[in-house]
Amino acid sequence: MSFPKLKNKYLFEALFSPDEFVSYKNWDKANFPSKIIITYQKTAVNHFRKMFAGDYRTIRLTGYHKLLFYKNIGFIKLDGIGSPHAATAFEELISMGGRTFINMGSAGGLTARGVFLCNKAVRDEGTSHHYIKDSLYSYPDKELTNRLKQSLEKFKLSFKTAPTWTIDAPYRETKKEISHYRKLGIATVEMEASALFAVAKLRNVKLAAVFVVSDLLAKDAWVPEFHKFNYKKALTKVLDAAVACLLAED
Numbered sequence: 001m002s003f004p005k006l007k008n009k010y011l012f013e014a015l016f017s018p019d020e021f022v023s024y025k026n027w028d029k030a031n032f033p034s035k036i037i038i039t040y041q042k043t044a045v046n047h048f049r050k051m052f053a054g055d056y057r058t059i060r061l062t063g064y065h066k067l068l069f070y071k072n073i074g075f076i077k078l079d080g081i082g083s084p085h086a087a088t089a090f091e092e093l094i095s096m097g098g099r100t101f102i103n104m105g106s107a108g109g110l111t112a113r114g115v116f117l118c119n120k121a122v123r124d125e126g127t128s129h130h131y132i133k134d135s136l137y138s139y140p141d142k143e144l145t146n147r148l149k150q151s152l153e154k155f156k157l158s159f160k161t162a163p164t165w166t167i168d169a170p171y172r173e174t175k176k177e178i179s180h181y182r183k184l185g186i187a188t189v190e191m192e193a194s195a196l197f198a199v200a201k202l203r204n205v206k207l208a209a210v211f212v213v214s215d216l217l218a219k220d221a222w223v224p225e226f227h228k229f230n231y232k233k234a235l236t237k238v239l240d241a242a243v244a245c246l247l248a249e250d
Contacts, residue, residue, distance in 0.1 A: 002134075003126070003129055003134075004129055004130055009129075009130060010129070010130060010131055010132055010133055017095075018091040018092050018094065018095040019095045021092065021095075022092060022095045022096060025061075027061055027096060028059075029096050029097055032059065032074070032096045032097040032098070033067075033069045033071075033072050033073055033074035033097070033098070034072055034097055034098060034099045034100060035072055035073045035074065035098070035099070035100045035101075035246040035249065036067075036073070036074040036075070036076060036093055036098045036100070036101050036102075037073065037074070037075045037076070037101070037102045037104060037239070037242050037243070037246070038076055038078060038086070038089075038090070038093075038101060038102070038103045038104070038105075038196075039075070039076070039077050039078070039103075039104050039105050039239075040077065040078050040081065040105040040106070040192075041077070041105055041106060041235055042077065043232045043235050043236065044075075044077070044104065044105075044235050044236070044239050045068075045075070045077045047235070047236040047239050047240075048068060048075045048239060048243075049068070051070075051239075051240075051243065052068075052070040055070055056068050056069060056070045056075075057069055057070075059074075061092070061096075065077075065078065065079075065089060071247070073243060073246050073247065074093075074098065076089070076093070081191055081192075082125075082168060082191045082192065083125040083126070083127035083128070083166065083168060083191060083192055083194070083195035083196075084126075084127050084195075086191075086192040086195065086196055087127045087131075087192075087195045087196060087198075087199050090196055090199050090200075091199060091203070094199075094203050094205055098205065099205050099206065100144065100205070100206045100207075100246065100249060101196075101200070101205065101206065101207045101208075102144075102148060102207075102208050102209070102210070102242045102245065102246065103192065103193060103196055103207060103208070103209040103210075104209070104210050104211070104212075104235075104238050104239065104242055105190065105192075105211060105212070106190070106211065106212055106213070106214035106215075106226070106231075106235075107164065107188035107189060107190040107211035107212070107213055107214065108173070108188060108189040108190070108213070108214070108215050108216070108217050109187065109188060109213035109215070109216045109217065110165070110178060110181060110182045110186055110187055110188060110189060110217055111162075111182060111187050112187070112213070112216075113213045113216065113225070114158065114159065114160065114212075114213055114234075115152070115157055115158065115159035115160075115210065115211070115212050115213075115234055115238060116159060116160055116161070116162050116164070116187050116188050116210065116211050116212075116213070117145065117148065117149055117152065117159055117160070117161045117162075117208075117209075117210050118140060118145075118161075118162070118163065118164050118188075118193055118208075118209040118210065118211065119139075119140070119145065119161050119162065119163060120137040120138070120139050120140075120163045120164075121137060121138050121139075121140075121163065121164045121165070121166050121193040121194035121197055121209075122136060122137060122163065122164070122165040122166060122181065122186060122194060123135065123136065123137065123138055123166065123194040123195075123198070124165060124166055124167045124168070124194070125166050125167060125168045125191070125194060125195055126168060127195035127198070128166075128194050128195040128197070128198035128199075129198075131195075131198040131199055131201070131202045132198045132201055132202060137163070137194070138193075138194045138195075138197035138198045138201070139197055139201075140193075140197055140200075140207055140208045140209055141200065141206040141207055141208060143206070144206045144207070144208040144245075145208040147208075147245050147248070147249070148208045148210060148241070148242065148245045149161065150245075151241040151242070151244050151245035151248070152210070152238070152241045154241070154244065155237060155240055155241045155244070157234075157237050157238065157241060159210070160187065162185065162186070162187035162188070163184075163185060163186045163187065164186065164187065164188040164189065164190055164193050164194075164209070164211065165177075165181045165186045165188070165189045165190075166189075166190060166191060166192065166193050166194035166195065167189060167190075167191060168191065170191065173189060173217065175220075178217050188211050188213065189217065190211060193209045196209070197209075210238055210241075210242070212231060212234045212235050212238060213225075213231075214226045214231055
């Protein structure tokens, strides 16, 4: 039987919308930023605070997330992991007025350490299939991805452009799958990108994604590098480039 269980489910109208939820929560849309950086790492939060110390403001989405913003750029750290959590928050950010997004964070490396700009994502999670027709990949916005590429280059960041593999179950990343996706040229594995790309396509907003490798999925072993200095330094540089990319947008 296909997934989702109801064939062509993505074609059908939802019972209720994120707009209705935002209205129910009475969140204030006034002056909400249209450009937003989404991350999952405290290192990036601390760097954003230092970048705009004294100049950024805070919006509290009642009982939920806290969004920092400078001028028309918002910055939010999602405390949970995985596609359902990220897609739900993304839907609400769009409903609040977000239109251009950069998703940045850590990823497992299938081939090497470093920074990777995402050009497509394997849809090995459940969420994206509720939004768009089944396919192997979902895709970021090409124009925004190209602008982010130029910004990464401007900041002299060494990076590669490559696909990612999005999965719901990090403790079930099997050796067979890793070998399979490595042969397809997949460079990273994470838990949100393919679903966020699908949401962005349905809601007609722009989204690009970039990852810093925090751990390696080597041939016979997992090699964690979450606390390496270079990993944290790379995250801050990627954030610099992401902010500059959005500031430069017309």
